[in-house]
Amino acid sequence: MTELLTVSGLSITARLPNRDLRLLDKVDLDVRKGEVLGVVGESGSGKTTLARSIVGLLERNVRIDGGSISLMGEQIVAPGLDRSAQVRGSALGMVFQDASRSLNPLMKVRTHLAEVLRRHVPGIDKQDIRRRSVEVLEHMRITDTARVLDSYPHQLSGGLRQRVAIGLAVVTRPSLVIADECTTALDVTTQAKVVELFRTLVDELGIGLLFVTHDLMLASDLCDRIAVMRAGRVVEEGNVTEVLDHPEQDYTRLLLAAIPTWK
Numbered sequence: 001m002t003e004l005l006t007v008s009g010l011s012i013t014a015r016l017p018n019r020d021l022r023l024l025d026k027v028d029l030d031v032r033k034g035e036v037l038g039v040v041g042e043s044g045s046g047k048t049t050l051a052r053s054i055v056g057l058l059e060r061n062v063r064i065d066g067g068s069i070s071l072m073g074e075q076i077v078a079p080g081l082d083r084s085a086q087v088r089g090s091a092l093g094m095v096f097q098d099a100s101r102s103l104n105p106l107m108k109v110r111t112h113l114a115e116v117l118r119r120h121v122p123g124i125d126k127q128d129i130r131r132r133s134v135e136v137l138e139h140m141r142i143t144d145t146a147r148v149l150d151s152y153p154h155q156l157s158g159g160l161r162q163r164v165a166i167g168l169a170v171v172t173r174p175s176l177v178i179a180d181e182c183t184t185a186l187d188v189t190t191q192a193k194v195v196e197l198f199r200t201l202v203d204e205l206g207i208g209l210l211f212v213t214h215d216l217m218l219a220s221d222l223c224d225r226i227a228v229m230r231a232g233r234v235v236e237e238g239n240v241t242e243v244l245d246h247p248e249q250d251y252t253r254l255l256l257a258a259i260p261t262w263k
């Protein structure tokens with residue numbers, strides 16, 4: 001499998017009023033074409049910092065002070081270098097927890113899709129925009145595409161809004177999608193549908209997916225490999241069944257023990 005994303009030795013520090021705080025400490029991981037890497041760990045372990053560093057959306061008091069991130073062999077992030085904005089939305093798609101944050105309440109779904117396509121596919125004509133918009137919604141397993149295209153976000157259910165948000169992330173056919181807790185706000189049935197949808201997208205489109213979650217059950221359903229984070233470090237990484245069925249670290253065992261239904 002070809003490596004899409006390589007994070008090597010990534011260290012990130014936040015500047016606080018009276019001291020510096022290490023958020024990520026020499027993080028190494030990679031995502032390959034056609035696979036899902038789950039990033040799991042307790043709250044505050046650095047999952048979101050990692051996701052945000054890849055898409056270039058770190059907060060202003062945060063700096064990269066070691067290591068690098070490469071997308072398809074090209075360095076996009078390193079100390080003093082941030083090229084993620086150039087690939088964000090085209091080669092790199094992203095989906096966050098709250099779909100309503102990535103959707104403008106005053107814009108119909110049709111306009112969202114058209115804007116993204118116009119921005120990232122130079123010269124695309126109206127006909128192609130219409131065709132690709134319908135196509136991506138169909139990929140999202142949305143059947144009444146005409147109604148959804150003509151809806152404002154608030155006219156859609158939470159699950160449908162999240163599927164539209166995922167559609168927006170993949171309409172430009174990115175190689176890699178970063179999803180950060182994107183199922184957390186959904187009910188369990190809708191979560192399962194979104195997970196199934198991601199799996200199909202990865203298998204059908206051959207994209208790589210970095211899936212950040214605190215939910216190990218979801219991770220075990222969706223992911224091929226898992227990286228377990230603790231206090232800004234990757235403490236365990238490997239094939240999903242190896243890590244979850246035979247964890248090497250006590251920390252991973254503790255995370256699993258916290259799930260009442262885990263076998």
Ligand SMILES: Nc1ncnc2c1ncn2[C@@H]1O[C@H](COP(=O)(O)OP(=O)(O)OP(=O)(O)O)[C@@H](O)[C@H]1O
Nearest residue numbers: 014023042043044045046047048049050059062214
């Ligand atoms: N800009 C910042 N300034 C100061 N501290 C920060 C900043 N961003 C994150 N942190 C701290 O870094 C740690 C890691 O945060 P992060 O959001 O990456 O964790 P997480 O694993 O995603 O947690 P959660 O699952 O709760 O979202 C936390 O202790 C957080 O408070």
